[in-house]
Amino acid sequence: MSNDKKNRVTAKLGYHKFTIKSHKTSEHIQQVSREINQLLAEISKKNPNMSMEEMALLLALNIQSDYLDLQDQMAAKTKENADLMIRVKSMEQTMGTLVKEIAEIEKEKLRAGQDSKSGKSSQSQARTRTQKTGKTKQAGPQAKKNQEIPQISQPSLKSSVNSASKKLGRLRQTPRS
Numbered sequence: 001m002s003n004d005k006k007n008r009v010t011a012k013l014g015y016h017k018f019t020i021k022s023h024k025t026s027e028h029i030q031q032v033s034r035e036i037n038q039l040l041a042e043i044s045k046k047n048p049n050m051s052m053e054e055m056a057l058l059l060a061l062n063i064q065s066d067y068l069d070l071q072d073q074m075a076a077k078t079k080e081n082a083d084l085m086i087r088v089k090s091m092e093q094t095m096g097t098l099v100k101e102i103a104e105i106e107k108e109k110l111r112a113g114q115d116s117k118s119g120k121s122s123q124s125q126a127r128t129r130t131q132k133t134g135k136t137k138q139a140g141p142q143a144k145k146n147q148e149i150p151q152i153s154q155p156s157l158k159s160s161v162n163s164a165s166k167k168l169g170r171l172r173q174t175p176r177s
Helices: 026-046 052-117 118-131 141-149 156-171
Strands: 009-011 016-022
Touching: 009 026, 016 026, 026 052
Parallel strands: none
Antiparallel strands: 009 016
């Protein structure tokens, strides 16, 4: 950016005055200089024999140490955030699968209801087939699904879906860095 967009602020640090050119607001620069002066005063109280230069170097060391700690914390939060995003995507996939399974179960229930309404003729045909072969024959994957459906307890399936949905909601509400 050009120099004409920079602010010029005079700030007192310790007993020195500095003219600072910055894109930051003058309020920001004044706040920073107040905080530096407070930190210098704390160092001066604990170490009254230190020169201003020594205090400034110690302050710079403390600030850099804090900065590195914050970078480490930010890296850890970034990794945690990435891990949470992976969990969210996994739960979204699980939710999608559960929704599809519920839809299939509902379709099967509708088909079963329609089959029972279609009359006794289909039931008598099934009995005739059973009598001829001596056992009930069901063909292919549809027969397997029909056998599995009664084994699935709907309340537990719905509670699993509700539980997964609540977990997904909590993960989406987790603050991201």
